[in-house]
Amino acid sequence: MKIVIVIHSVCGNTYLTAKAFQEEFLKAGREVSLLRVADPSWTEKPDLSDKAREVLSAMRALPEAKPNDLLNADMILMGSPTYFGNVSAQMKAFMDSTGGVWFKGQLVGKKFAAFASAGNTEGGGDLCLAALHTYAKYMGMFSAPLPVTTLPGENVNSLGIIQYSNGKYAETLDAKTSRVVTAFVHFLATRF
Numbered sequence: 087m088k089i090v091i092v093i094h095s096v097c098g099n100t101y102l103t104a105k106a107f108q109e110e111f112l113k114a115g116r117e118v119s120l121l122r123v124a125d126p127s128w129t130e131k132p133d134l135s136d137k138a139r140e141v142l143s144a145m146r147a148l149p150e151a152k153p154n155d156l157l158n159a160d161m162i163l164m165g166s167p168t169y170f171g172n173v174s175a176q177m178k179a180f181m182d183s184t185g186g187v188w189f190k191g192q193l194v195g196k197k198f199a200a201f202a203s204a205g206n207t208e209g210g211g212d213l214c215l216a217a218l219h220t221y222a223k224y225m226g227m228f229s230a231p232l233p234v235t236t237l238p239g240e241n242v243n244s245l246g247i248i249q250y251s252n253g254k255y256a257e258t259l260d261a262k263t264s265r266v267v268t269a270f271v272h273f274l275a276t277r278f
C-alpha cells in the first residue's frame with residue numbers, strides 16, 4: 087500500500103507529526119512519500135534555537151506537493167496547522183489546485199486520514215480536522231476515524247490527531263502525540 091502524506095507547516099509542529107507518521111508507516115512496511123504544499127512567503131524567524139532551525143531546515147527540504155502526486159496513493163494523509171478554526175490558506179490553496187483531479191474523479195475510493203496542529207486545546211483543532219475530512223468527502227475518499235479504543239486511557243479526537251504546540255516552534259515531538267501516531271498507524275495499517 088502506497089501512502090502519500092501532504093502537509094503545510096510553518097513552525098515545524100505539523101511537520102514533526104508527519105515525520106512520525108512517515109516513520110511508523112515505514113516500520114509497518116509501507117511505501118511513504120512526505121510532501122509539503124507550496125509556501126512562497128515563508129521566512130525564518132531570527133533567534134530560534136539550533137534544534138528548531140534543524141527541524142525547519144528538514145521541513146523546508148521536503149518536496150513540494152503537486153496534485154498528480156496524489157494519483158498513485160492508496161491512502162492519503164493531510165496535516166495542517168489550525169488557522170482560525172480551519173486549515174491554513176496554503177493548505178486550502180493546495181486543495182483548490184486539485185480541481186482537475188476532482189473533476190476526473192481520480193481520488194475516488196482512496197483512503198484518507200487527517201491530522202492537525204493547534205496552539206491550544208480550545209483553539210478549534212477539531213474544526214481543522216473537519217475541514218480536511220470535508221475535502222476528502224468531496225473527493226470521494228473514505229475517511230478514517232481515530233477510534234477512542236485505539237489508545238485506551240488517552241484523550242483522542244475521533245476525526246484524527248491534534249498536536250498542541252502552545253504556539254511554539256517545534257524542537258521535538260511531544261510524547262503523547264508520538265504515542266497516538268504509533269497507535270493510529272497501527273489501526274490504519276491493520277484495520278482500515
Ligand SMILES: Cc1cc2nc3c(=O)[nH]c(=O)nc-3n(C[C@H](O)[C@H](O)[C@H](O)COP(=O)(O)O)c2cc1C
Pocket residue numbers: 094095096097098099100101166167168169170171172203204205206207208209210211250251252253254255256
Ligand atoms: C494566522 C494564524 C492563525 C491561527 N489560528 C489558530 C486557531 O484558530 N486556533 C489555535 O489553536 N491555534 C491557532 N494558531 C496557532 C497554530 O495553529 C499553531 O501554532 C500550530 O502549532 C502551528 O503549526 P506549525 O508549527 O505546523 O506551523 C494560529 C496561527 C496563525 C499564524
